[in-house]
Amino acid sequence: MTTVHDMGGVHGFGVVEEEKDEPMFHAEWERRAFAVTLASAAPGGWSLDESRFARESLPPTQYLTSSYYEIWFAGVVNLLKSRGLVTDAELAAGHALEPPKPGIKVLKAEDVAATLGRGGPTERPATAPARFQVGDRVVTSRANPPTHTRLPRYARGRVGTIHRVHGVHVFADRNAIRAGENPAWLYNVRFEAGELWGPDAQAPSAVHCDLWEPHLEPA
Amino acid sequence: MSAHHPDDDHDHSHLDAMTLRVKALETVLTEKGYVDPAALDELIDIYENRVGPKNGARVVARAWSDPAYRARLMENGTEAIRELGYAGRQGEHIVVVENTPGVHNMVVCTLCSCYPWPVLGLPPVWYKSAPYRSRAVNDPRGILAEFGVELPADTEINVWDSTSEMRYLVLPMRPEGTEGWSEEDLAALVTRDAMIGTGLPLSPEEVPA
Numbered sequence: 001m002t003t004v005h006d007m008g009g010v011h012g013f014g015v016v017e018e019e020k021d022e023p024m025f026h027a028e029w030e031r032r033a034f035a036v037t038l039a040s041a042a043p044g045g046w047s048l049d050e051s052r053f054a055r056e057s058l059p060p061t062q063y064l065t066s067s068y069y070e071i072w073f074a075g076v077v078n079l080l081k082s083r084g085l086v087t088d089a090e091l092a093a094g095h096a097l098e099p100p101k102p103g104i105k106v107l108k109a110e111d112v113a114a115t116l117g118r119g120g121p122t123e124r125p126a127t128a129p130a131r132f133q134v135g136d137r138v139v140t141s142r143a144n145p146p147t148h149t150r151l152p153r154y155a156r157g158r159v160g161t162i163h164r165v166h167g168v169h170v171f172a173d174r175n176a177i178r179a180g181e182n183p184a185w186l187y188n189v190r191f192e193a194g195e196l197w198g199p200d201a202q203a204p205s206a207v208h209c210d211l212w213e214p215h216l217e218p219a
Numbered sequence: 220m221s222a223h224h225p226d227d228d229h230d231h232s233h234l235d236a237m238t239l240r241v242k243a244l245e246t247v248l249t250e251k252g253y254v255d256p257a258a259l260d261e262l263i264d265i266y267e268n269r270v271g272p273k274n275g276a277r278v279v280a281r282a283w284s285d286p287a288y289r290a291r292l293m294e295n296g297t298e299a300i301r302e303l304g305y306a307g308r309q310g311e312h313i314v315v316v317e318n319t320p321g322v323h324n325m326v327v328c329t330l331c332s333c334y335p336w337p338v339l340g341l342p343p344v345w346y347k348s349a350p351y352r353s354r355a356v357n358d359p360r361g362i363l364a365e366f367g368v369e370l371p372a373d374t375e376i377n378v379w380d381s382t383s384e385m386r387y388l389v390l391p392m393r394p395e396g397t398e399g400w401s402e403e404d405l406a407a408l409v410t411r412d413a414m415i416g417t418g419l420p421l422s423p424e425e426v427p428a
Binding site for chain 1: 235237238239240241242243244245246247248250251252253254255257258259260261262263265266267306307308309310311312314327329330331332340341343344345347348349350351352353354355356357358359360362365366373374375376377378379380381382383384385
């Protein structure tokens with residue numbers, strides 16, 4: 001999906017502003033939005049890829065004018081509504097109006113540390129040999145799907161070199177749309193700055209992206 | 220909480236829109252039994268108080284003082300970091316990239332805000348901001364200058380865009396004048412930004428007393 005979330009190389013956003021002694025959260029609602037988002041994955045049953053897709057699917061004007069945790073909040077509300085776990089009427093009322101669904105998984109306080117400690121590893125067993133090896137030249141897909149993709153637009157249709165083979169990992173592009181994990185070989189691909197940015201490139205420099213086998217063809 | 224605390228249920232007049240909306244969602248989810256409020260408190264406490272860049276600083280200091288650990292860290296970052304007790308969400312797969320006299324590394328996520336939580340905690344606002352995400356890949360030197368980092372013109376800058384679940388941690392160069400320092404003293408030189416690549420470690424003279 002190419003929308004405003006895919007920001008690499010876009011001009012006009014201005015300078016990076018550091019905040020001195022920045023607090024971890026800037027308001028109590030940010031703390032709660034952060035925690036509600038993490039905890040809702042248990043009843044919701046969605047993957048990290050789906051939650052990313054929910055955030056980047058916000059209307060571009062909303063995305064660009066929202067703070068980070070406003071984006072998180074809008075994303076998790078959309079996911080919860082899509083699963084029928086909350087309704088607009090309930091959000092407006094600020095109270096439950098319908099009985100809970102049966103058999104819902106809940107993250108309990110005593111399980112939080114262990115759940116975070118496990119995380120969600122994405123490596124899977126290989127079922128086929130890797131198509132590319134370190135040093136191979138590859139060209140990236142030019143596809144511009146209307147759904148989630150982890151191939152940034154600045155790196156589409158570009159030639160790079162396989163820098164590292166990460167093993168076989170859940171293919172985010174498919175997993176985000178609930179089309180299954182479709183594990184695929186994941187590679188770190190090095191792009192020379194000149195290949196990405198032409199005459200404006202700051203040399204010597206390079207950008208490394210992690211891309212899956214379906215993103216790549218031999219160059 | 221006092222009866223007149225601004226968060227009180229009966230005093231919505233002072234609350235801004237996001238406070239109200241988040242509170243409404245949390246209440247609905249809690250009433251339906253979908254979330255455990257104590258679990259929310261625990262999640263917040265972990266990331267606000269227990270996990271942060273001190274973890275990463277310990278990893279870097281260990282690598283600076285123990286060549287065998289450094290070798291394990293470069294070979295398999297995830298496992299070597301787990302040795303020190305840091306693992307899990309947003310750190311399931313960690314690769315450590317090493318700065319050298321000729322190469323400087325810098326980490327970004329242009330698509331969202333991927334960041335190695337177990338070693339750095341939650342990211343600062345600037346890391347998640349449009350200016351950083353847009354410019355890190357094509358204007359790394361401009362960003363470094365804004366962070367006060369000047370590198371020799373022939374230093375190669377490698378930018379790592381976190382486009383998968385691999386997370387990147389920069390191993391900065393050990394500052395000069397630290398021969399014989401303990402791991403704990405070395406860790407005090409390792410800033411968060413040095414591990415993202417937008418900063419360099421403190422020099423011995425810069426260490427806060």
